[in-house]
Amino acid sequence: MLAVDRNGSGSPVLCLHGWPGGVSDYRLLTPLLVDTADVVVPHLPGFGDSFAPGDELRPPSDFSREAMVAALVELMESLALEPAVVVGYDVGVTTAIALARAVPDRVRALVVGNALAPSAFVPAALDLRRRAEFWYQDFHQLELAARLLDGNPTGVRAYLEHFWSHWGSRADAVVDEDLVEAYSRPGAFTTSLNWYRSGSSTLYGALAIAEGGPLPSPVDVPARVIWGAQDPLFPPEFAGQVTELLPQASVRLLDDVGHFTPVEAPAEMAEAVREFL
Structure with a gap:
């Protein structure tokens, strides 16, 4: 079963981290909720702590969105969490939505960062004017990525600092020394790439749709989307299409927030979560 960080008591809140991220993504949000919520943050x-030496040798499909959903359903059953408010950003957004699609009776509501609707998915990732933003997803397919960065704390630090500085708007909040240590363990960085190598990432999902694959189906659960207007991956031009994917969603646009919504806008995310507790 997945390792978890668990704090507080009350209605369950399940928080899903991103890449490059970990349970520390919720270090600022958790204290704002523990008075009324049982906050569970799994290591995906x-x-x-859900990484074990040798995981880097397993097939990428073991770390796909589908595998994450299956692991989360098992976790929710074992901890009796349902129905839970599910929170996510980045990898955690698409995983949270997929979880609600798979087991809607176990999800009370979604509170997520920037979420792409079906009609936005392909243009957001494949528009040639914006294609350079997704270079890292191609890089992560290469063995070179692991050779350069796995087990290399200096390289990992430089790599993560690029994303913190480019994707984040509130720079004082997003830097996370715990992640440098976690991603620097031998095998850990390579294992983290398997999300991308499994075809679960934005770019490869968009390519699959462009080649005739199915569009994501709507998920009809109550939802709040906290949209960071400074996110270079998913700019605010796509915010108006969210209800195609989440018909019950409302969107709150934050002008000075980037991609890392749980650490850049913890108060706003906590306010959204509390609506459903």
């Missing part, structure tokens, strides 16, 4: 498969 292959990340943090």
